[in-house]
Amino acid sequence: MNSPLTNRAAFLTRRQFFAKGALGIGGAALASLLKTDGLAATTSAGGLPGLPHFAPKAKRVIYLLHNGGPPHVDMFDYKPELEKWRGKEIPESVHKNQRLSTMTEKAKKLVLPPFTGFKQYGKSGAWVCDFLPHTAGIVDDVCFIKSMHTGAVNHAPAITFFLTGSEMPGRPSMGAWATYGLGTEGSDLPGFVVMTSRDKEASCGQIFYDFYWASGFLPSKYQGVKFRGGGDPVLYLSNPDGVSREVRRGLLDDLAKLNQRHFDEYGDPEIVTRIAQYEMAYKMQASVPELTDFSKEPASVLESYGPDVKRPGSFAYNCLMARRLAERGCRFTQLLHAGWDHHRNLSTQFEIQCRDTDQPAAALVKDLKARGLLDDTLVIWGGEFGRTPFIQGDIANRAQWGRDHHPYAFTIWMAGGGIKPGISYGASDEFAFNAVENPVDVHDFQATVLHQLGIDHERLTFRFQGRQYRLTDVHGKVVKGVLA
Numbered sequence: 001m002n003s004p005l006t007n008r009a010a011f012l013t014r015r016q017f018f019a020k021g022a023l024g025i026g027g028a029a030l031a032s033l034l035k036t037d038g039l040a041a042t043t044s045a046g047g048l049p050g051l052p053h054f055a056p057k058a059k060r061v062i063y064l065l066h067n068g069g070p071p072h073v074d075m076f077d078y079k080p081e082l083e084k085w086r087g088k089e090i091p092e093s094v095h096k097n098q099r100l101s102t103m104t105e106k107a108k109k110l111v112l113p114p115f116t117g118f119k120q121y122g123k124s125g126a127w128v129c130d131f132l133p134h135t136a137g138i139v140d141d142v143c144f145i146k147s148m149h150t151g152a153v154n155h156a157p158a159i160t161f162f163l164t165g166s167e168m169p170g171r172p173s174m175g176a177w178a179t180y181g182l183g184t185e186g187s188d189l190p191g192f193v194v195m196t197s198r199d200k201e202a203s204c205g206q207i208f209y210d211f212y213w214a215s216g217f218l219p220s221k222y223q224g225v226k227f228r229g230g231g232d233p234v235l236y237l238s239n240p241d242g243v244s245r246e247v248r249r250g251l252l253d254d255l256a257k258l259n260q261r262h263f264d265e266y267g268d269p270e271i272v273t274r275i276a277q278y279e280m281a282y283k284m285q286a287s288v289p290e291l292t293d294f295s296k297e298p299a300s301v302l303e304s305y306g307p308d309v310k311r312p313g314s315f316a317y318n319c320l321m322a323r324r325l326a327e328r329g330c331r332f333t334q335l336l337h338a339g340w341d342h343h344r345n346l347s348t349q350f351e352i353q354c355r356d357t358d359q360p361a362a363a364l365v366k367d368l369k370a371r372g373l374l375d376d377t378l379v380i381w382g383g384e385f386g387r388t389p390f391i392q393g394d395i396a397n398r399a400q401w402g403r404d405h406h407p408y409a410f411t412i413w414m415a416g417g418g419i420k421p422g423i424s425y426g427a428s429d430e431f432a433f434n435a436v437e438n439p440v441d442v443h444d445f446q447a448t449v450l451h452q453l454g455i456d457h458e459r460l461t462f463r464f465q466g467r468q469y470r471l472t473d474v475h476g477k478v479v480k481g482v483l484a
Contacts, residue, residue: 046179046183046184046191047181047182047183048180048181048182048460051181051182051454051455051460052181052182052453052454052455053454053455053456053459054454054456055454056376056452056453056454056455057376057378057417057418057452057454057483057484058376058377058378058416058417058418058452058453059185059331059376059377059453060185060326060329060330060331060332060333060376060377060378061174061175061178061331061332061333061377061378061379061380061417061449061453062322062326062333062335062364062377062378062379062380063174063175063332063333063334063335063380064319064335064337064357064361064364064379064380064381064382065159065162065163065334065335065336065337065380065382065383065384066337066340066353066357066381066382066383067155067159067206067208067336067337067338067339067340067383067384068155068206068338068339068340068341068342068383068384069155069158069340069341069383069384069385069386069387069405069406069410070340070353070382070383070386070387070410071115071340071342071346071350071386071387071403072146072386072387072406072409072410072411072428072432073114073386073387073389073403073432074114074115074116074129074346074350074387074403075128075129075131075132075354075411076126076127076128076129076144076146076411076413077127077146077386077409077410077411077428077432078114078118078127078129079113079114079389079428079430079431079432081430081431082111082112082113082114082389082430082431082432083113085111085113085431086111086112086113086395087110087111087395088110088111089108089109089110089111089390090109090110090111090389090390090431090433094429094431094433094434095109095433098408099153100153100388100404100405100406101153101154101404101405103343103392103404104388104390104392104404107392108390109388109390110390110391110395111389111390111391111431112389112390112391112395112401112403114129115129115346115347115350115401116129116130116131116351117129117130118130119136121136121137121139122136122139122140122422123140123422124139124140124422124423124424126139126142126144126422126424129354131350131351131354131355131358132354132358133358134358134359134361134362134363135358135361135362137362137366138362138365138366138415139422140421140422141365141369141374141415141416141421141422142365142413142414142415142421142422143413143414143415143419143420143421143422143423143424143425143482144411144412144413144423144424144425145411145412145413145414145424145425145426145440145445145479145482146409146411146424146425146426146427146428146435147409147425147426147427147428147435147436147437147438147439147440148382148386148409148410148411148412148426148435148440148441148442148445149407149408149409149410149434149435149439149440149441150162150384150385150407150441150442151167151407152167152384152385152407153385153405153407154405155206155341155384155405156206156207156209158384158385158405158407159212159384160209160211160212161384161442162382162384162442162445162446163212163213163334164211164216164471165442165443165446165470165471165472165473166473169209169211169214170211170216170217171216171217171469171471172214172215172216172217172218172222172462172471173211173212173213173214173215173216173223173224173334174332174446174449174471175192175194175213175224175331175332175334176192176213176214176215176216176218176222176223176224177218177222177450177460177471178191178192178331178332178450178453178455179191179192179222179331179332180215180218180219180222180460180462181453181455181460182331182453182454182455183331184329184330184331185329185330185331186328186329186330187283187329188283188284188286188287188328189283189284189287189288189291189325189328189329189330190224190225190280190284190330191222191329191330191331191332192213192222192223192224192225192330192331192332192333192334193224193225193226193227193325193330193332193333193334194212194213194224194225194226194227194333194334194335194336195226195227195229195318195321195322195333195334195335195336196208196226196229196313196318196335196336196337196338197229197313197314197315197317197318197335197336197337197338198337198338198339199337199338199339199349199352199353199356200308200314200356206338206341208336208338210226212334212336213226213334217462217464217465217469218462219270219272219273220270220273221272221273221276221277224332224334227321228313229312229313229314229317230312230313233288233291233292233312234284234288237284237285237288238285239285245285259271259274259275260275263275287328291321291324291325291328292312292321294309294310294320297320301320301367302320304359304363304366304367305317305319305320305359305360305363305364305367306359306360306363308356308360309360314356315335315337315356315357315360315361316356316359316360316363318335318337318360319335319360319361319363319364320360320363320364320367321333322335322364323364323367323368323371323373326368326373326377327371327373337356337357339352339353339356340353340383342387342402342403343392343393343402343403343404344392344393344400344401344402345402346401346402346403347398347399347401348399361381364379365379365415365416368416369416373416374415374416374417375416375417375418376416376417377416377417378414378415378416378417378418378419378449378452378453379414379415379416379417380412380413380414380449381412381413381414381415382410382411382412382413383410383412385405385406385407385410386406386407386409386410386411386432387403387404387405387406387410388403388404388405388406389403389406389431389432389433390403390404391403392404406433408433408434408435409428409429409432409433409434409435409436412445414482417452418452418483418484419452419482419483419484420481420482420483420484421484423482425438425440425479425481425482426438426439426440438479438481440479441475441476443472443473443475443476444476444477444478444479445479446471446472446476447472447476447477447478447479448478448479448482448483450471450472451478451483452483457470457471457472457476457478458470458472
């Protein structure tokens with residue numbers, strides 16, 4: 001006998017059955033999203049119950065990721081002995097025939113000493129190359145980690161590894177994990193923002209893939225929101241001609257009601273994301289123009305970031321935007337800057353990259369410190385790997401000097417957010433080839449970043465395809481030696 005109940009059951013597919021299993025979680029998320037007096041609501045800070053796991057030292061992260069592999073041996077990891085080895089082959093006992101890129105794996109490994117001079121700076125006596133005078137001025141606020149190492153030798157897998165914990169695309173990025181676990185402090189801007197740049201004389205830029213800031217198997221509302229470098233920072237924020245903000249509000253309310261009915265029917269958590277993103281876009285119509293308006297910034301602040309600060313899409317502009325986002329509660333800001341892939345153009349491109357990035361990065365740290373934000377903002381500077389201490393090219397022809405990808409020892413620095421300032425942690429060998437003192441791998445780095453946010457990296461997990469996943473996979477330990 002037919003009845004409304006049996007008729008309805010006939011249309012319940014297996015997919016719908018499992019979708020309804022998410023109804024409890026999705027419903028809770030929807031309840032936190034929408035006001036009780038209507039659907040024109042503000043988003044809550046979000047985050048998971050019980051997080052942070054312990055008192056955080058950092059509320060937010062600004063990650064300055066330099067795509068292409070900055071040459072540690074030319075910037076921070078000063079090895080005076082290399083001059084004695086100029087043009088000579090690195091002993092096999094040092095390089096151990098370890099895997100390198102196919103460009104130099106079988107080539108002779110002839111030493112190329114640092115490209116420019118080095119000096120010591122600050123009370124810490126940190127060594128910094130002559131092309132980084134502004135970074136030299138903040139060394140007592142910075143912790144240099146000189147024993148980073150990774151297993152990846154090509155750009156995209158290496159960056160994906162740093163940002164997601166896996167060399168294969170598909171896992172959630174670090175910013176997605178942070179906002180999934182902790183939510184965001186503000187409600188008018190995304191909790192995870194991404195900006196990209198490349199040197200203005202770009203000749204060796206890398207591709208920025210969307211999976212560098214993707215949410216992977218986490219709900220898609222946790223993916224990074226990419227701000228463009230020209231025109232409107234975010235597409236389609238402006239209302240069409242003839243549509244007022246009040247009309248837009250009404251349309252969103254009606255659309256939210258339709259989505260609510262669809263959610264009640266299917267329980268698909270992605271419907272919650274859809275509603276949340278519509279609401280965020282509405283708020284960003286007002287918040288983004290204010291965010292990108294530098295007219296009230298003091299002239300001294302604008303000057304501190306360098307001559308490119310008013311050029312949208314420049315590294316300097318993005319650094320100032322990162323500070324303004326930090327003030328407005330953005331949990332994770334990720335700046336990717338390309339142009340460090342110096343295979344045969346070290347003699348020209350290296351100085352350009354330093355000039356474009358040195359002043360803005362240092363200004364960001366000083367600006368945050370002056371505003372009382374550095375204490376609870378973790379700033380990270382680094383690439384996906386370093387560059388070889390041996391030459392790629394003709395050592396007799398300076399115009400062809402270059403360095404290949406080098407994963408076995410390289411340098412990053414961190415500042416603020418409970419990191420011990422004015423120290424160098426770890427060390428490479430006399431050739432800057434291998435990490436030999438307090439080696440730090442990528443999962444250790446990720447565990448440490450999460451720890452500063454008050455997250456136990458082993459406890460922040462998400463069940464997917466039958467297993468619990470985490471950013472650090474099954475590895476990683478907090479690097480306690482860099483903690484204040």
